[in-house]
Amino acid sequence: MNDEFIHKWKSQVKKGTLAFIILNVLKDNKFYGYELIEEVRKFTSIEIAEGTLYPLMNRLKKEELVVSEWVEQNSGIPRKYYSLTTIGEETLIEMTSYWSELEKAINKISK
Amino acid sequence: MNDEFIHKWKSQVKKGTLAFIILNVLKDNKFYGYELIEEVRKFTSIEIAEGTLYPLMNRLKKEELVVSEWVEQNSGIPRKYYSLTTIGEETLIEMTSYWSELEKAINKISK
DNA sequence: ACATAATACATAGTTATGCAATGTATATTT
DNA sequence: AAATATACATTGCATAACTATGTATTATGT
Numbered sequence: 196m197n198d199e200f201i202h203k204w205k206s207q208v209k210k211g212t213l214a215f216i217i218l219n220v221l222k223d224n225k226f227y228g229y230e231l232i233e234e235v236r237k238f239t240s241i242e243i244a245e246g247t248l249y250p251l252m253n254r255l256k257k258e259e260l261v262v263s264e265w266v267e268q269n270s271g272i273p274r275k276y277y278s279l280t281t282i283g284e285e286t287l288i289e290m291t292s293y294w295s296e297l298e299k300a301i302n303k304i305s306k
Numbered sequence: 307m308n309d310e311f312i313h314k315w316k317s318q319v320k321k322g323t324l325a326f327i328i329l330n331v332l333k334d335n336k337f338y339g340y341e342l343i344e345e346v347r348k349f350t351s352i353e354i355a356e357g358t359l360y361p362l363m364n365r366l367k368k369e370e371l372v373v374s375e376w377v378e379q380n381s382g383i384p385r386k387y388y389s390l391t392t393i394g395e396e397t398l399i400e401m402t403s404y405w406s407e408l409e410k411a412i413n414k415i416s417k
Numbered sequence: 418a419c420a421t422a423a424t425a426c427a428t429a430g431t432t433a434t435g436c437a438a439t440g441t442a443t444a445t446t447t
Numbered sequence: 448a449a450a451t452a453t454a455c456a457t458t459g460c461a462t463a464a465c466t467a468t469g470t471a472t473t474a475t476g477t
Binding site: 418419420421422423424425426427428429430431432433434435436437438439440441442443444445446447 | 448449450451452453454455456457458459460461462463464465466467468469470471472473474475476477
Protein backbone atom coordinates (compact mmCIF):
# COMPACT_ATOMS: atom_id res chain seq x y z
CA MET A 196 0.00 0.00 0.00
CA ASN A 197 2.93 2.34 0.51
CA ASP A 198 4.23 1.36 -2.90
CA GLU A 199 3.35 4.91 -3.85
CA PHE A 200 5.65 6.26 -1.15
CA ILE A 201 8.49 3.93 -2.19
CA HIS A 202 8.02 4.93 -5.81
CA LYS A 203 8.26 8.63 -5.02
CA TRP A 204 11.21 8.02 -2.75
CA LYS A 205 13.17 6.23 -5.46
CA SER A 206 12.50 9.15 -7.76
CA GLN A 207 13.86 11.54 -5.13
CA VAL A 208 16.96 9.43 -4.58
CA LYS A 209 17.66 9.80 -8.27
CA LYS A 210 17.95 13.55 -7.87
CA GLY A 211 21.64 14.12 -7.77
CA THR A 212 22.45 10.45 -8.11
CA LEU A 213 21.75 10.54 -11.84
CA ALA A 214 24.26 13.30 -12.53
CA PHE A 215 26.84 11.30 -10.58
CA ILE A 216 26.04 8.11 -12.49
CA ILE A 217 26.18 9.83 -15.89
CA LEU A 218 29.53 11.45 -15.15
CA ASN A 219 30.87 8.08 -14.03
CA VAL A 220 29.67 6.38 -17.21
CA LEU A 221 31.30 9.11 -19.31
CA LYS A 222 34.64 8.72 -17.56
CA ASP A 223 37.10 7.57 -20.23
CA ASN A 224 34.19 7.04 -22.65
CA LYS A 225 32.07 8.83 -25.20
CA PHE A 226 28.37 8.07 -25.43
CA TYR A 227 25.37 9.61 -27.14
CA GLY A 228 22.15 10.32 -25.27
CA TYR A 229 20.07 7.33 -26.18
CA GLU A 230 23.02 5.06 -25.59
CA LEU A 231 23.56 6.50 -22.11
CA ILE A 232 20.03 5.49 -21.14
CA GLU A 233 20.67 1.92 -22.33
CA GLU A 234 24.09 1.79 -20.69
CA VAL A 235 22.70 2.86 -17.32
CA ARG A 236 19.79 0.45 -17.60
CA LYS A 237 22.17 -2.43 -18.27
CA PHE A 238 24.57 -1.62 -15.45
CA THR A 239 22.19 -0.44 -12.77
CA SER A 240 18.65 -1.51 -13.65
CA ILE A 241 17.81 2.18 -13.26
CA GLU A 242 15.42 3.57 -15.86
CA ILE A 243 16.19 7.10 -16.99
CA ALA A 244 13.30 8.77 -18.83
CA GLU A 245 14.27 10.68 -21.96
CA GLY A 246 12.61 13.74 -20.50
CA THR A 247 15.07 13.39 -17.64
CA LEU A 248 18.24 12.76 -19.62
CA TYR A 249 18.21 15.54 -22.18
CA PRO A 250 17.58 18.38 -19.73
CA LEU A 251 20.22 16.80 -17.46
CA MET A 252 22.80 16.73 -20.25
CA ASN A 253 22.03 20.37 -21.07
CA ARG A 254 22.60 21.32 -17.43
CA LEU A 255 25.90 19.45 -17.38
CA LYS A 256 26.90 21.25 -20.59
CA LYS A 257 25.95 24.65 -19.20
CA GLU A 258 28.06 23.89 -16.13
CA GLU A 259 30.88 22.89 -18.49
CA LEU A 260 31.21 19.41 -17.02
CA VAL A 261 30.62 17.82 -20.43
CA VAL A 262 30.91 18.81 -24.07
CA SER A 263 28.98 17.41 -27.00
CA GLU A 264 29.62 16.95 -30.69
CA TRP A 265 27.25 15.92 -33.45
CA VAL A 266 28.37 12.86 -35.39
CA GLU A 267 26.72 12.12 -38.75
CA GLN A 268 25.81 8.51 -39.40
CA ASN A 269 25.97 6.58 -42.68
CA SER A 270 22.27 6.03 -42.18
CA GLY A 271 19.81 7.33 -39.66
CA ILE A 272 19.63 10.33 -37.38
CA PRO A 273 22.90 12.03 -36.39
CA ARG A 274 24.04 11.34 -32.83
CA LYS A 275 25.19 13.82 -30.23
CA TYR A 276 28.18 12.37 -28.40
CA TYR A 277 29.04 13.57 -24.91
CA SER A 278 32.40 13.49 -23.14
CA LEU A 279 33.84 14.84 -19.90
CA THR A 280 35.75 18.10 -19.69
CA THR A 281 38.61 18.66 -17.26
CA ILE A 282 36.16 20.43 -14.96
CA GLY A 283 33.89 17.41 -15.28
CA GLU A 284 36.68 15.07 -14.25
CA GLU A 285 37.61 17.23 -11.26
CA THR A 286 34.00 17.52 -10.20
CA LEU A 287 33.57 13.78 -10.47
CA ILE A 288 36.47 13.28 -8.07
CA GLU A 289 34.83 15.52 -5.48
CA MET A 290 31.49 13.82 -5.97
CA THR A 291 33.06 10.40 -5.57
CA SER A 292 34.60 11.50 -2.30
CA TYR A 293 31.24 12.74 -0.95
CA TRP A 294 29.45 9.62 -2.13
CA SER A 295 32.01 7.43 -0.42
CA GLU A 296 31.46 9.30 2.87
CA LEU A 297 27.71 8.98 2.50
CA GLU A 298 28.03 5.26 1.83
CA LYS A 299 30.12 4.76 4.94
CA ALA A 300 27.79 6.88 7.06
CA ILE A 301 24.69 4.95 6.03
CA ASN A 302 26.40 1.63 6.58
CA LYS A 303 27.36 2.79 10.05
CA ILE A 304 23.81 3.88 10.89
CA SER A 305 21.93 1.02 9.30
CA LYS A 306 23.61 -1.82 11.12
CA MET B 307 34.86 27.65 -9.03
CA ASN B 308 32.33 24.89 -9.42
CA ASP B 309 31.96 24.76 -5.64
CA GLU B 310 28.53 26.17 -6.33
CA PHE B 311 27.68 23.17 -8.49
CA ILE B 312 29.00 20.73 -5.91
CA HIS B 313 27.03 22.48 -3.18
CA LYS B 314 23.79 22.25 -5.12
CA TRP B 315 24.52 18.66 -6.03
CA LYS B 316 24.99 17.64 -2.41
CA SER B 317 21.66 19.26 -1.64
CA GLN B 318 20.03 17.21 -4.40
CA VAL B 319 21.61 13.99 -3.17
CA LYS B 320 19.97 14.64 0.17
CA LYS B 321 16.54 14.50 -1.44
CA GLY B 322 15.39 11.04 -0.56
CA THR B 323 18.60 10.17 1.24
CA LEU B 324 17.54 12.14 4.31
CA ALA B 325 14.29 10.21 4.77
CA PHE B 326 16.29 6.99 4.53
CA ILE B 327 18.84 8.21 7.07
CA ILE B 328 16.20 9.37 9.53
CA LEU B 329 14.29 6.09 9.36
CA ASN B 330 17.55 4.22 9.93
CA VAL B 331 18.39 6.33 12.96
CA LEU B 332 14.92 5.74 14.40
CA LYS B 333 15.22 1.97 14.02
CA ASP B 334 15.06 0.53 17.56
CA ASN B 335 15.35 4.06 18.97
CA LYS B 336 13.31 7.06 19.96
CA PHE B 337 14.61 10.53 19.29
CA TYR B 338 13.19 14.05 19.34
CA GLY B 339 13.65 16.42 16.43
CA TYR B 340 16.54 18.51 17.63
CA GLU B 341 18.32 15.39 18.81
CA LEU B 342 17.93 13.76 15.40
CA ILE B 343 19.81 16.63 13.80
CA GLU B 344 22.67 16.22 16.27
CA GLU B 345 22.68 12.45 15.93
CA VAL B 346 22.95 12.62 12.15
CA ARG B 347 25.65 15.28 12.33
CA LYS B 348 27.70 13.10 14.68
CA PHE B 349 27.37 9.90 12.68
CA THR B 350 27.51 11.25 9.14
CA SER B 351 28.87 14.79 9.16
CA ILE B 352 25.69 15.66 7.28
CA GLU B 353 24.01 18.89 8.33
CA ILE B 354 20.22 18.84 8.36
CA ALA B 355 18.64 22.28 8.54
CA GLU B 356 15.73 22.65 10.95
CA GLY B 357 13.64 23.89 8.07
CA THR B 358 14.35 20.55 6.43
CA LEU B 359 13.76 18.26 9.38
CA TYR B 360 10.39 19.39 10.70
CA PRO B 361 8.57 19.32 7.36
CA LEU B 362 10.24 15.94 6.70
CA MET B 363 9.01 14.51 10.00
CA ASN B 364 5.51 15.75 9.26
CA ARG B 365 5.58 14.03 5.89
CA LEU B 366 6.76 10.79 7.48
CA LYS B 367 3.96 11.09 10.03
CA LYS B 368 1.33 11.72 7.37
CA GLU B 369 2.59 8.63 5.53
CA GLU B 370 2.33 6.73 8.84
CA LEU B 371 5.97 5.68 8.82
CA VAL B 372 6.55 7.33 12.20
CA VAL B 373 4.48 8.38 15.19
CA SER B 374 5.25 11.13 17.68
CA GLU B 375 4.48 11.78 21.32
CA TRP B 376 5.04 14.89 23.39
CA VAL B 377 7.14 14.34 26.50
CA GLU B 378 7.13 17.02 29.21
CA GLN B 379 10.51 17.88 30.73
CA ASN B 380 11.34 18.77 34.35
CA SER B 381 12.62 22.01 32.94
CA GLY B 382 12.56 23.48 29.50
CA ILE B 383 10.48 23.01 26.40
CA PRO B 384 8.57 19.75 25.93
CA ARG B 385 10.08 17.38 23.39
CA LYS B 386 8.34 15.55 20.58
CA TYR B 387 9.71 12.01 20.38
CA TYR B 388 9.49 10.09 17.13
CA SER B 389 9.48 6.32 16.64
CA LEU B 390 8.92 3.93 13.75
CA THR B 391 5.59 2.29 13.04
CA THR B 392 5.30 -1.21 11.57
CA ILE B 393 4.76 0.40 8.17
CA GLY B 394 7.89 2.44 8.79
CA GLU B 395 9.90 -0.68 9.55
CA GLU B 396 8.61 -2.45 6.45
CA THR B 397 9.30 0.57 4.28
CA LEU B 398 12.81 0.81 5.67
CA ILE B 399 13.49 -2.77 4.62
CA GLU B 400 12.45 -2.00 1.04
CA MET B 401 14.49 1.18 1.02
CA THR B 402 17.55 -0.66 2.32
CA SER B 403 17.21 -3.17 -0.48
CA TYR B 404 17.06 -0.42 -3.13
CA TRP B 405 19.94 1.45 -1.57
CA SER B 406 22.05 -1.69 -1.56
CA GLU B 407 21.40 -2.18 -5.29
CA LEU B 408 22.27 1.44 -6.00
CA GLU B 409 25.49 1.13 -4.03
CA LYS B 410 26.52 -1.95 -5.98
CA ALA B 411 25.60 -0.36 -9.31
CA ILE B 412 27.64 2.76 -8.65
CA ASN B 413 30.61 0.75 -7.46
CA LYS B 414 30.42 -1.24 -10.66
CA ILE B 415 30.31 1.86 -12.84
CA SER B 416 32.86 3.98 -11.02
CA LYS B 417 35.74 1.56 -11.12
C1' DA C 418 2.31 -1.66 -48.85
C1' DC C 419 1.22 -0.35 -44.20
C1' DA C 420 1.49 -0.30 -39.34
C1' DT C 421 4.15 -0.76 -35.40
C1' DA C 422 8.20 -0.54 -32.87
C1' DA C 423 12.71 1.10 -32.11
C1' DT C 424 16.05 4.72 -32.51
C1' DA C 425 17.32 9.63 -31.49
C1' DC C 426 16.67 14.13 -30.41
C1' DA C 427 13.95 17.85 -27.59
C1' DT C 428 10.58 20.85 -24.55
C1' DA C 429 6.59 22.25 -21.29
C1' DG C 430 4.23 21.65 -17.16
C1' DT C 431 3.68 19.20 -12.71
C1' DT C 432 5.38 17.78 -8.36
C1' DA C 433 8.42 17.04 -4.49
C1' DT C 434 11.86 18.52 -1.28
C1' DG C 435 16.08 20.85 0.76
C1' DC C 436 17.11 25.25 2.69
C1' DA C 437 17.38 30.14 4.05
C1' DA C 438 14.82 33.24 6.58
C1' DT C 439 11.89 34.06 10.10
C1' DG C 440 9.21 33.36 14.32
C1' DT C 441 8.08 31.71 19.28
C1' DA C 442 9.68 30.25 23.79
C1' DT C 443 12.80 28.51 27.62
C1' DA C 444 17.38 27.67 29.80
C1' DT C 445 22.18 28.45 30.33
C1' DT C 446 26.38 30.89 29.95
C1' DT C 447 29.20 35.23 29.88
C1' DA D 448 21.57 42.13 30.69
C1' DA D 449 22.96 39.98 26.54
C1' DA D 450 24.21 36.25 23.96
C1' DT D 451 24.08 31.49 22.98
C1' DA D 452 21.93 26.99 22.94
C1' DT D 453 17.88 24.27 23.02
C1' DA D 454 13.36 23.05 20.80
C1' DC D 455 9.54 23.60 18.16
C1' DA D 456 7.43 25.43 13.59
C1' DT D 457 6.14 27.85 8.86
C1' DT D 458 6.76 30.47 4.35
C1' DG D 459 8.74 31.03 -0.04
C1' DC D 460 12.32 29.92 -3.39
C1' DA D 461 15.18 26.95 -6.28
C1' DT D 462 16.18 22.58 -8.24
C1' DA D 463 15.39 18.42 -10.74
C1' DA D 464 12.83 13.98 -12.06
C1' DC D 465 8.98 12.60 -14.65
C1' DT D 466 4.80 12.45 -17.70
C1' DA D 467 3.19 13.83 -21.86
C1' DT D 468 4.01 15.44 -26.15
C1' DG D 469 6.40 16.44 -30.42
C1' DT D 470 9.62 15.69 -34.64
C1' DA D 471 12.12 12.58 -37.65
C1' DT D 472 14.41 8.27 -39.40
C1' DT D 473 15.03 3.24 -39.82
C1' DA D 474 13.80 -1.62 -39.01
C1' DT D 475 10.46 -5.25 -38.35
C1' DG D 476 6.15 -7.72 -38.74
C1' DT D 477 1.90 -9.00 -41.23
